[in-house]
Amino acid sequence: MKPIYLDYNATTPIAPEVAEAMLPFLTEFGNPSSDHIFGRKTKAAVNTARQQVADFINCSPDEIYFTSGGSESNNWALKGLAFSQPDAHILTSEIEHPAIIEVCKYLASKGVKITFIPVRSSGVIDMARLAEIIQTGNVSLISVMHANNEVGTIQPIKELMEMAKIQRIPVHTDAAQSLGKIPVDVQDIEVDLLSIAGHKLYAPKGIGALFCREGVMLENLIHGAGHERGRRAGTENVLLIVALGKACELAKKRIVIQQKQVAVLRDYLQHKLIENIADVKINGADAPRLPNTLSISIRDVQSQDILHQIEGEIACSAGSACHAGMVTISPVLRAMQVPDNYAAGTLRLSLGVSTSKNEIETAARLIIGAVRDLRR
Numbered sequence: 001m002k003p004i005y006l007d008y009n010a011t012t013p014i015a016p017e018v019a020e021a022m023l024p025f026l027t028e029f030g031n032p033s034s035d036h037i038f039g040r041k042t043k044a045a046v047n048t049a050r051q052q053v054a055d056f057i058n059c060s061p062d063e064i065y066f067t068s069g070g071s072e073s074n075n076w077a078l079k080g081l082a083f084s085q086p087d088a089h090i091l092t093s094e095i096e097h098p099a100i101i102e103v104c105k106y107l108a109s110k111g112v113k114i115t116f117i118p119v120r121s122s123g124v125i126d127m128a129r130l131a132e133i134i135q136t137g138n139v140s141l142i143s144v145m146h147a148n149n150e151v152g153t154i155q156p157i158k159e160l161m162e163m164a165k166i167q168r169i170p171v172h173t174d175a176a177q178s179l180g181k182i183p184v185d186v187q188d189i190e191v192d193l194l195s196i197a198g199h200k201l202y203a204p205k206g207i208g209a210l211f212c213r214e215g216v217m218l219e220n221l222i223h224g225a226g227h228e229r230g231r232r233a234g235t236e237n238v239l240l241i242v243a244l245g246k247a248c249e250l251a252k253k254r255i256v257i258q259q260k261q262v263a264v265l266r267d268y269l270q271h272k273l274i275e276n277i278a279d280v281k282i283n284g285a286d287a288p289r290l291p292n293t294l295s296i297s298i299r300d301v302q303s304q305d306i307l308h309q310i311e312g313e314i315a316c317s318a319g320s321a322c323h324a325g326m327v328t329i330s331p332v333l334r335a336m337q338v339p340d341n342y343a344a345g346t347l348r349l350s351l352g353v354s355t356s357k358n359e360i361e362t363a364a365r366l367i368i369g370a371v372r373d374l375r376r
Contacts, residue, residue: 004359006316009149009177009293009350014243015202021246022204025239032236033227042238049245053209056248057194058185060214065228066241069208070176070197071099072221074143076210076232077172077193078103080218081141082112088140089113091133093125093155094335096145100174101331117144119335122287123153127160134163142171146194147178150319150332150348151284152293154178161190170216176200176208180251181258181290192216198240202353203247207240254353262351263291265360269349270294272364277371281342283319283333292352295319297338298345301374302327306347309370314363319346 005013025045030038032046047061054061067073078100082088092104094116104114115133118126125144133139142164147154157173164171172193175184180201186194193216198207212218224233274280279299298306303318310316319330333343347367351360 001313003312004314004363006314006349006351006355006359006363008352008355009152009200009348010317011199011205012202012352013354014204015247015250017250018203018243018246022239022243025242028238032238033225042236045238045242046236049241052245052249053196056184056252057179057196057211058187059211062229063211063214065210065212065232066236066244067208067210067221067232068206069199070097070174070195071208073195073197073208073210074099074172074174075103076218076221077195077212078107078141078143080221081170081172081193081216082107083219084217085140087113089115089138090141090143091115091117091130091139092143093117093119093145095119095123095148095150095332096143097149097174097176100143100145121337123148123151123284123332123336124287125155125160127156127163130160131163134167134169137167139167139169142169144171144173145177146173146175146184146189147182147290148284148332149177150317150330151295151336152177152290152350153284154182154288154290157189157191165190177290177293180247180255181262181292183255186211186213193218196244198244198247201244201247201251203243204240207237207244209244257353259291262353262355265355265357266292266294266349266351268357269351269360269364270296272360273367276364276368279342281338283336283338283346292350294349294351296347296349297333297342298347298371299342301345301371303345303347305374306345306367306370309373310366313366316350317348319343319348 030042032043050061108114170192174195176197192213194211196209199205220231222233281297283295329343
């Protein structure tokens with residue numbers, strides 16, 4: 001039997017509509033910079049995709065820059081701003097993706113001041129602490145993820161932005177996990193920089209984008225010719241750019257499915273597990289969450305043991321790892337102060353638009369059975 005896929009936060013399959021849009025560009029080989037029929041065809045395709053991405057988040061196409069993915073977009077946002085000004089100071093949260101945390105560690109090694117803001121047990125950033133630091137007036141950039149990849153908590157970006165505007169601090173958000181699952185409108189949340197990852201959106205891996213609001217000063221990422229308005233040199237990957245554009249167009253159309261249909265199935269799975277497994281904790285349950293994400297911590301079992309029990313039947317992620325008998329808890333769960341005897345047994349179950357109720361019924365039964373076996 002084909003395993004049940006419940007790891008959509010890790011990556012999504014390529015949507016059939018996206019694959020179909022890519023097909024012509026397996027043979028359309030023109031360079032978009034070439035001023036002849038072959039180049040004009042591919043340039044038109046890149047321009048269409050840029051408009052599709054811009055329409056998806058409600059911005060101008062001139063504010064969209066194509067990258068190789070979410071990690072590159074995050075690197076560009078943080079390094080580009082840090083290197084564009086002296087004595088930079090960046091604020092970020094303790095539960096960011098490594099594509100932010102590791103960039104901050106690198107920048108710290110180069111003399112950039114980095115301050116990590118704690119989160120509450122709900123998984124939401126400590127806004128009071130953030131306000132304290134912002135009021136000092138020496139902050140260059142705030143980077144806080146829109147939604148957490150592990151527990152699904154949605155951060156109060158609009159409220160954060162209101163604080164930042166008073167001090168004229170630019171704000172970046174990593175929206176890799178939120179895009180396509182909840183509405184994201186940059187005119188509404190007003191951020192200055194926003195990262196997009198294609199493979200979280202039913203597009204292929206290796207493509208993403210950075211929204212950079214007009215007027216934001218950002219150091220160029222790659223120096224060379226005039227691609228991406230001179231800010232990221234390198235001949236455009238037309239095939240993948242077309243894929244991202246189509247994926248964004250598709251995501252915009254089916255956002256309601258994600259918010260309603262997928263959320264109903266997530267809640268049903270949560271209910272089944274709580275009802276049949278004693279001593280569990282739903283991480284982030286006290287905060288707004290992505291409609292597809294369930295992070296559940298099960299007391300006195302280890303997630304690696306559960307994964308071993310359901311191997312080949314369910315594909316999902318763990319919130320801890322065991323190496324040579326030592327259990328390592330994820331930094332996100334640590335920051336949320338989840339007790340060790342719960343955190344060690346954490347599963348992240350993330351659903352997609354093709355997840356069925358039959359799959360959820362089967363997954364619940366298998367997880368419940370695995371936990372009961374381990375507790376015996």
